Amino acid sequence: MASIQPIHRPALKEVLVVDDHPLFCEALSMTLRGALSVPEVIMANNLTEALSLLKGRDAPDIVLLDLNLPDVDGLDGLVRLKSAIPDTPVIVVSSLSDSAIVTSVLSAGASGFIPKDSDKAMITEAFRQIRDGGIYTPADYIAPVDNDGSDTDDAPARLASLTPQQACILRLICEGKLNKQIAYDLSIAETTVKAHMTAILRKLGVHSRTQAVLVAQKAKFDTIANSDKVV
The missing domain is CATH 1.10.10.10 (Winged helix-like DNA-binding domain superfamily/Winged helix DNA-binding domain)
Structure with missing residues (x-):
């Protein structure tokens, strides 16, 4: 009987957190270092600081991005970040967790979405799935079936x-x-x-x-x- 080969899960070496809430950043850093053994967690308070940190260095393994930063409006922060590091998975975090918001960030290039009030287990699972090349969405996320008719071109x-x-x-x-x-x-x-x-x-x-x-x-x-x- 053939033996089952273990699945190789790449270790996360560095994660960039872009968020302006110190308590959330501290709790997330503890989760990443403890539950996922991430040796390096870098913090940026806004998108400008994050883009500056990314210049002239290797991209982190994963970026966690707050959707509502002081220097961004809507999805432009995500779009600009993906433009700077197109091959790096970005997880969006927000207090707005409606399915339409989740669909919007995924369409803009995010690899996952974590509600702001997520517990340690959910955050850990999200990073694990995305580390393994998957897409993470909340359990209550409902994927769109068809266009809701709200054309935003105008x-x-x-x-x-x-x-x-x-x-x-x-x-x-x-x-x-x-x-x-x-x-x-x-x-x-x-x-x-x-x-x-x-x-x-x-x-x-x-x-x-x-x-x-x-x-x-x-x-x-x-x-x-x-x-x-x-x-």
Whole structure:
């Protein structure tokens, strides 16, 4: 009877974490060093710092990228990072864990998605799967069956139809804030926030907060991409 050959699992030597939350970074570093025996965990507080660290050196084995950094808007951080290190797997982490968000980051080149509130076991499993060449998604992720009909090609035009107050509320939604938090920040009633939210969804031609965030992210990335073109 032939013996079963053990599966070779490449060891992770270096992981880059791009996140501006010190407590999360510390907990993740402990998990990587302890559960996965990663000898080197490098930290960057923003995308600019991460891209600077990557210059003139070998790429890390895996990068973990916070979707909501102070110097990025939407998916442009992921796109710019993949452009700099196209062969390195990137895991996105975010408090926005709707299936549409997960689909969006995977389409933009991410090798996996970890919700911000994931426990140690989930984070460990995600890194193990991606280290072995797989794609990691949360257990409750639902892959899209067909197009939901929300074409974002005219996203800038739709966003331009928002009033200043509606645009401000959408920006806070993109930061992951709830209606109650938005009402407090803007010193308005929560019912007023809900009324604005209804108007925002109608003007953007979408049916959920997540779809509204995706429209905003698409428009932000388009703006950045177009600003880099030589005219």
